[in-house]
Each structure stands twice: as structure tokens, then as C-alpha cells.
Amino acid sequence: MTEYQRRGWSCVWCHAVLDAAGAVSLGQQRVVPREGAAYSWFPRACADKTACVTREEALR
Template sequence: MTTRALPPITTLTEAQQRGWACVWCCGALGIGLGVDLGEQRVKPADGAAYSWFPRQCPDATACEQRETS
């Protein structure tokens, strides 16, 4: 599990918010792949609260290399 603070949801793509792509490097995550970072709740200033479901790559080293590229 990550110890990094999650990025602001406003900076993420829909795929990252739904756990289809890594929250850090945007790498695609197939079914059963990736590390679940748990359901997150957001309460925007205007609008209803909602959940998002971030995941990260299972290989942290490769993810860091893609993130810095």
C-alpha cells in the first residue's frame, strides 16, 4: 500500500478516478491487476459527494520510471 498522499482528484483522468489506470503514471490496469488504494470520498464545493476508486501499478519501480518520463 502506498504511503504517498493521493493527487487531487481534479488533476486525474476518469480512467484514474475509476481505477482503470494507475493514479501515478496513468498506466492501464487490467482486471485483477494493480493495487487497490481504497474507496475515496470527495465533497466538491458545489454538487453532491461521490466516491472514486484509485489503484496503482503492482510494480512500484516501473511505475516511478513511467511517472518521471
């Protein structure tokens, strides 16, 4: 997962760059690794699911 995806700047599924109007928040996620410090990440996805699926298929 890219930094853009972890920060909610791009879609977690299709990698499209997102803005506030074109995104759905997937909620703050907290990760507690076995080693190292805990951290939060903020995934978001495209609001237009059909376009997202089309872009995701193009990445394959």
C-alpha cells in the same frame, strides 16, 4: 486527474492501463465538495512500483 484514473482503470501516478492482476487498490475515496453532490472514486496504482516510477519520470 483523468476519468480512467478516477475509475481505477489506469494508475494514479504513471497513467498505465491496469488490469485486476497488475493493480493495487488504494481504497474507495469519498469526496464531498462545497457545492454539488458527493461522489466516490476508486484509485488504483501499479503493483510493480519500480516500473511505475520509471514511467512517471518519463512523463515529466
